[in-house]
Amino acid sequence: MTDEVVSLVSLREGEEGVIQAVSGGPGLIGRLASLGITSGIKVRMVRNIGGPLIVTTNGTRIAIGRGQAQKIVVRRLTAGEEEDKTA
Amino acid sequence: MTADGELLVALAGQPNVGKSTVFNILTGLSQHVGNWPGKTVEKKEGYYSIDGRRIRIVDLPGSYSLTAYSEEEKIARDFIINERPNAIVLIANASAVERSLYLLAEFLLLNVPVVVALNMMDVAEQQGVRIEVRMLEKYLGVPVVPMVASKNKGIKELVSAILHISEKGDNFNPSLADVAEDHRDIFAELAALLEPYIDPPYLIRWTITKIMEGDPDVTERMAQSVPADVWRRTQAVLREHEDSLLAVVRGRYDWIEGAVRSATSKFKRGQILFTDRLDDILTRPSLGIPILFGVLAVVFAITYGLGLPLQQVLESLMRVLVTWIEPLLGQSPWVRGIVVDGLVGGAGTVLTFLPVLFFFFTAMAFLEDVGYMARAAFVMDRFMHFIGLHGKSFLPFCLGFGCNVPAVMGARILESGRIRLLTIFLTPFVPCTAKLAVVTLIAAAIFGKDAFLISWLLIAGNILVLGFTGMIVSKLFFTPMHMPFIMELPFYHKPNPRTIGIVVWKRIIAFLRKAGSIIVLFSVLLWLLSHIPGGDIETSILGSVGRFLEPVGRPMGLDWKMIVALLSGIAARENAIAALGVLYGVGEEGIRVILASVMGHATALSFLVMLMLFVPCVATLVVMKQEMGSWRWFLLSFAFMLFLSYAAGIVAYRGALMIGI
Numbered sequence: 001m002t003d004e005v006v007s008l009v010s011l012r013e014g015e016e017g018v019i020q021a022v023s024g025g026p027g028l029i030g031r032l033a034s035l036g037i038t039s040g041i042k043v044r045m046v047r048n049i050g051g052p053l054i055v056t057t058n059g060t061r062i063a064i065g066r067g068q069a070q071k072i073v074v075r076r077l078t079a080g081e082e083e084d085k086t087a
Numbered sequence: 088m089t090a091d092g093e094l095l096v097a098l099a100g101q102p103n104v105g106k107s108t109v110f111n112i113l114t115g116l117s118q119h120v121g122n123w124p125g126k127t128v129e130k131k132e133g134y135y136s137i138d139g140r141r142i143r144i145v146d147l148p149g150s151y152s153l154t155a156y157s158e159e160e161k162i163a164r165d166f167i168i169n170e171r172p173n174a175i176v177l178i179a180n181a182s183a184v185e186r187s188l189y190l191l192a193e194f195l196l197l198n199v200p201v202v203v204a205l206n207m208m209d210v211a212e213q214q215g216v217r218i219e220v221r222m223l224e225k226y227l228g229v230p231v232v233p234m235v236a237s238k239n240k241g242i243k244e245l246v247s248a249i250l251h252i253s254e255k256g257d258n259f260n261p262s263l264a265d266v267a268e269d270h271r272d273i274f275a276e277l278a279a280l281l282e283p284y285i286d287p288p289y290l291i292r293w294t295i296t297k298i299m300e301g302d303p304d305v306t307e308r309m310a311q312s313v314p315a316d317v318w319r320r321t322q323a324v325l326r327e328h329e330d331s332l333l334a335v336v337r338g339r340y341d342w343i344e345g346a347v348r349s350a351t352s353k354f355k356r357g358q359i360l361f362t363d364r365l366d367d368i369l370t371r372p373s374l375g376i377p378i379l380f381g382v383l384a385v386v387f388a389i390t391y392g393l394g395l396p397l398q399q400v401l402e403s404l405m406r407v408l409v410t411w412i413e414p415l416l417g418q419s420p421w422v423r424g425i426v427v428d429g430l431v432g433g434a435g436t437v438l439t440f441l442p443v444l445f446f447f448f449t450a451m452a453f454l455e456d457v458g459y460m461a462r463a464a465f466v467m468d469r470f471m472h473f474i475g476l477h478g479k480s481f482l483p484f485c486l487g488f489g490c491n492v493p494a495v496m497g498a499r500i501l502e503s504g505r506i507r508l509l510t511i512f513l514t515p516f517v518p519c520t521a522k523l524a525v526v527t528l529i530a531a532a533i534f535g536k537d538a539f540l541i542s543w544l545l546i547a548g549n550i551l552v553l554g555f556t557g558m559i560v561s562k563l564f565f566t567p568m569h570m571p572f573i574m575e576l577p578f579y580h581k582p583n584p585r586t587i588g589i590v591v592w593k594r595i596i597a598f599l600r601k602a603g604s605i606i607v608l609f610s611v612l613l614w615l616l617s618h619i620p621g622g623d624i625e626t627s628i629l630g631s632v633g634r635f636l637e638p639v640g641r642p643m644g645l646d647w648k649m650i651v652a653l654l655s656g657i658a659a660r661e662n663a664i665a666a667l668g669v670l671y672g673v674g675e676e677g678i679r680v681i682l683a684s685v686m687g688h689a690t691a692l693s694f695l696v697m698l699m700l701f702v703p704c705v706a707t708l709v710v711m712k713q714e715m716g717s718w719r720w721f722l723l724s725f726a727f728m729l730f731l732s733y734a735a736g737i738v739a740y741r742g743a744l745m746i747g748i
Contacts, residue, residue, distance in 0.1 A: 026301040026332050027156050031573055033336040034101075034152035036186045040340065046363075047370045051469035052478065052572055054370060059183045059214060061366070063465045065477060065572030 008064075008072040009053065011045040017074030018042050024071045035062055037072065094142045094253050097167060097199075100178030101190055102149040103577035105206045108236040109178055109245075110146045111585060120593065123148075123162050127499060127714050137246060145172070151186075153193040154297070155304040157502045167197045168288050173253040175201045176245065181211035181218055181233070182578075184351060188343045191227070192264040196293040200252045200259040203231045204245050209238070210578065214360070215353050223350035228261040237583060263292070264342035266299065270334035273324065274299065280321050284313045299331035362578045366462065370576075375466040382459070383485070386450040390489075390520075394443030401439040405431060424618060425611055428669075433610020436661045437602045440490075443520050444598060445591065447489040452590040455482070458579040468572055474554050475561020477572040480510040484553075486594070487517030491707040492601050493594040495714050505565050511715055512560060512724050515703040516553035518546050521660035526695055528664060532682040533691040541692075549699045552731070601706035602659075609658035609705050617651075617669070624669055629654070643693040643736035644744075649686075653697060659704045689743035696739040700732035 011017050019041050022029050032038060036057045047054040052065050064072075098113075100106040110118070114133025123130045131146040147166060148159035155161045167175065175194055179187030184205075194201055203223075211218060224231045230248045234241030252259065266274050278295050285294050297305035298321070310318055325331060369375045409427055416423045454460050460482050468478030479501055487494035494514050501507040518526070526545055530538040617629040624630050632654070633647035640650045648670040655666035668678040671685060686694065702708065702725060712721045 026154075028571060029332055029336070030152060030154045030156060030300065031571070033339075034154075034186070034189055035573065035575065036183075036189070038336050038340060039333065040337075046366065049372060051372065052465060054366070054465070054576065058185045059216070060186060061362075061576040063461075063468075063478070063572065063574045063576055065468070068571055068573060 004076045005073060006076055008043070008045075008055070008069045008074050009048070009066060011043075011048065011074060011076060013045050013048050016042060016044045016077045018077065020073045020075055022072050024068070028068060028071065032064075032068075032072070036060060037062065037064075042077075043074065092140060094140065094174070094249070095170065095172040096142050096144050096249055096253075097147050097163075097170075097172045097175045098144055098178065099147045099163060099175055099190070099194060100149060101151050101180070101187060103575055104178045104180040104187060105236045106146070106149060106178045107589075108583065108586060109176075109204065109206065109234075109242075110144065111589060112236065112239060112242055113246075114144055126158060126162060127716065128158055128162055129499070135246065137250070140250070142246075142249065145170075150190075152190060154300055154302050159502075161304065164197065167194070167199055171288070172199060174249050175199050176204055176249065177201055178204045178206050178236075181205045181208045182214050182216060184211075184216075184218065185340075185343050185347060188346055189339055191229075192339045192342060195229070195261050195263055196290070196296060198259075198290055198293075200255065201229050201261065202245065202248045202252055203227070203229055204234050204236075204241070205231050206234045206236050206241075208233045208240075209235045210580075217352050217354050219350045219352075223346060226262065226346045226349045237580075262342070264339045266296070266331075267334040267337035267341065270299075270328065270331060270338075273328050273331065273334075276324055277321060280317055280324070281309065281313060284309070284317070296335055298325070300335050301325075301332055360578075362458075365579055366576070369459070369462045370465055372466055372469070375462065379463050379466055382454070382463075386447065386454075387488075389450055390443060390447040394446045397442035398439050401442065402436070405435050405439060408435075420622065421618075424614055428665075429611040429614035430607060432665050433613065433658060433662055434602055434607040436665065437521070437606050437659045438599075440520055440524070440661075441595070441599075444489050445595060447520070448486075448493070448591045448594045449587065451486060451489070452587040452594075453582055455590070456582050456587050458577045460485075461574060461576045464574065465576065474513070474557025475509055475565055476506055476513075476557060479572070479574060480506065483510055483514060484517050487514050487519060489520060489594075490598050491515055491517065491519050491703055492710050493597050495707060495710045496597060498714060503571070508715060508717075508720055509557065509561060509565065511711055512720070513553050513557050515707060515711075515724075515728060516549055516556060516700070518549045518699060519660070521704070522699060525656075525660050525663055525698060528679065529682065529691060529695060532679050533686055533688065541695075545695055545699055548696070552700065552735075556727075556731075598706075601709070605706050605709055606659050606704075610662070613655055613658050613662065613666075617666075624651075639733075643697065643733075643740040644687070644690040645694060645697075645736075649690070649694055653694070653701060656698060657702060657705055657708075659706070660698070663698060689740050692743045693736040693740035697732045697736040700728065700735050702728050702732075 005020060008017070019037065019039050021039055022032055022037065037043065041057055043055040043057045045053065046056055046061060052063050053069055054061055054063050098106060098110055110131065113135045118131055118133035121130050122128065128148050133144055135142045135144060145166065147163040150157065150160040150163055153160055153164045177187070177191050177194055179191065191201065191203060205218065205220065220231050220233050230252060232241055232245045232248050234245065265271065274295060277298060278291060281295065282291055285291050294305060294309070298309060313321065369378060409431055413423065413427060416426055464478035464481050467481040471477050471480055482500065483494045483497035486497045491514055494517065495511050498507045498510040498514070501510060527538070527542050530541045534541045617624045617627045619628055621627060629651055633651035636650050637647040640646065648667070651670060652663045652666040656663040664678060671678060671681060711724065715721050
């Protein structure tokens with residue numbers, strides 16, 4: 001298992017990661033948390049071609065502006081790695 | 088509970104969980120739509136009656152959480168705190184139960200009985216998620232009613248759960264989400280400090296949680312009511328534990344995790360969904376953007392293909408109507424003028440656009456309902472950033488092509504006040520159906536076979552002006568601009584005719600209400616101004632104003648009649664044509680024939696450019712002021728449009744003369 005910690009924007013399409021931290025004001029942290037984007041949650045990158053990106057988590061797909069996504073730190077999961085989302 | 092035994096129930100839920108479907112089923116035609124007092128947020132309420140009991144149902148604005156970051160969230164929680172409803176119905180999405188439970192965790196802290204309506208059970212099933220409803224109930228300590236609202240399933244059970252829980256009253260003892268374990272002592276410390284200063288209707292546990300979350304509203308209120316030394320100690324604790332917010336969030340997710348683990352199971356691995364396959368195409372910019380423009384082209388083709396013939400039918404009906412009522416109006420030229428030229432000619436012409444708007448709004452509501460507009464917002468986001476906005480503003484702009492009035496009101500979907508303001512500021516630059524009608528008519532009369540090209544250039548120019556204005560205004564007034572763009576992309580689903588119908592109905596009503604009040608008033612006023620005192624337009628007040636302004640119009644080649652026509656466009660754009668007809672003494676029909684002889688090409692061009700950019704119609708102005716909520720911004724936008732149309736008119740005229748059009 002690799003332990004590569006990167007910003008959400010560097011996940012490629014199809015890759016998964018576990019969120020480590022969200023930096024930013026309470027507004028951004030709270031808003032993302034209420035949509036299911038918070039530490040310990042597993043996300044999958046669906047669309048990442050410049051501009052905003054789309055991730056899925058727990059059956060929801062969420063579009064996030066690039067600026068906001070840069071503030072989300074994830075641990076990249078290598079292909080095939082099954083990870084409990086409460087990691 | 089009110090004296091007559093009426094129950095008050097609040098309907099809550101995150102966006103895209105089918106809340107309006109449930110609300111519509113419960114309240115049917117009894118619903119009343121207004122605004123929350125002093126807010127530009129829509130308030131819907133209605134009644135449901137059962138066995139002689141009335142349940143008053145208030146639809147809380149959809150929000151993802153209950154922290155006061157947006158007006159919607161503040162309204163929802165203030166309503167619960169101040170009105171203490173008998174019950175809250177939280178609509179949850181069974182296919183994304185984690186997120187719905189997040190909002191539930193917040194509502195439970197407010198100590199009002201909650202019923203969870205677990206909607207979209209069918210979608211969850213399709214995705215291979217099974218939910219043991221009894222287990223979930225046991226874990227949460229809250230009644231849970233499984234539903235498929237789109238198929239009318241579970242409504243009866245929901246109502247009986249509401250009645251049951253309302254009667255139980257205080258015997259409501261749900262499981263609550265704690266803050267994360269490592270922060271419980273901090274919670275206790277803050278509670279000990281602040282408890283003496285928290286008075287009803289505010290609850291201790293809720294208030295402390297909000298303080299830890301850094302909620303601006305609660306923090307502000309406590310700072311006012313707590314003695315200075317206690318507040319200083321509170322702040323010190325909070326500063327020392329900057330991660331309090333995360334502890335609250337973590338606590339909630341631990342609680343959610345427990346619920347999910349005890350009550351849900353995946354019985355098959357998530358298959359590739361229809362939504363995934365469609366999104367693979369529609370959210371890829373290289374495909375999604377051309378498809379978006381294709382979709383919009385189809386929308387316009389339908390709108391004008393079906394709407395315009397009907398509009399012409401209505402127009403001729405209107406003429407027939409006039410021949411019927413004219414003899415009934417007696418001899419007075421004033422009565423005849425006000426009714427026939429003012430009411431029918433002014434407001435009536437506006438009404439003939441109803442079919443066009445109907446087709447347009449239906450197409451848009453369809454695209455919204457099936458989930459497509461969220462994807463359109465996504466692919467347009469990158470372009471909207473250039474003009475200081477983000478993808479979500481694309482929807483109000485689209486509506487603007489129909490009518491600017493619902494477009495300005497549509498800007499309410501934007502959470503950020505600044506983005507909403509800028510979107511409203513730019514909306515008048517979206518050419519609406521009325522503008523397009525006037526432009527195509529005049530262009531056809533004057534430019535002959537080049538009319539099509541000229542019309543397209545004008546529309547494209549209008550949109551470019553929107554873009555440049557956005558760039559300039561956002562640079563000047565909104566720096567440094569952070570544009571948080573976070574948006575859920577709902578699943579695609581079958582269109583629900585009822586939901587679409589209600590959306591279309593609401594937008595049409597918004598248009599009709601303006602047409603019925605402001606436009607009628609202005610049409611009559613305009614007619615009077617053009618006939619007082621002498622009875623003819625040459626010597627009227629409006630005529631004098633036009634003559635007075637004639638020197639202003641000279642640089643762009645306009646005579647006073649054209650200036651008057653431009654001014655009449657403020658009542659409603661369509662009036663510009665009628666005014667030209669009256670001023671040149673040929674009537675509305677005749678104007679198409681003689682227009683070419685009174686307007687040169689350069690003059691016509693500057694007239695059209697000004698018409699596109701000029702102050703919008705009075706109905707739009709009224710909602711702009713209302714939705715901006717600020718005179719300063721409203722006047723700024725008004726002055727800007729005046730200046731811009733004037734400058735552009737001169738440029739168009741001089742430019743046209745120079746290149747010899």
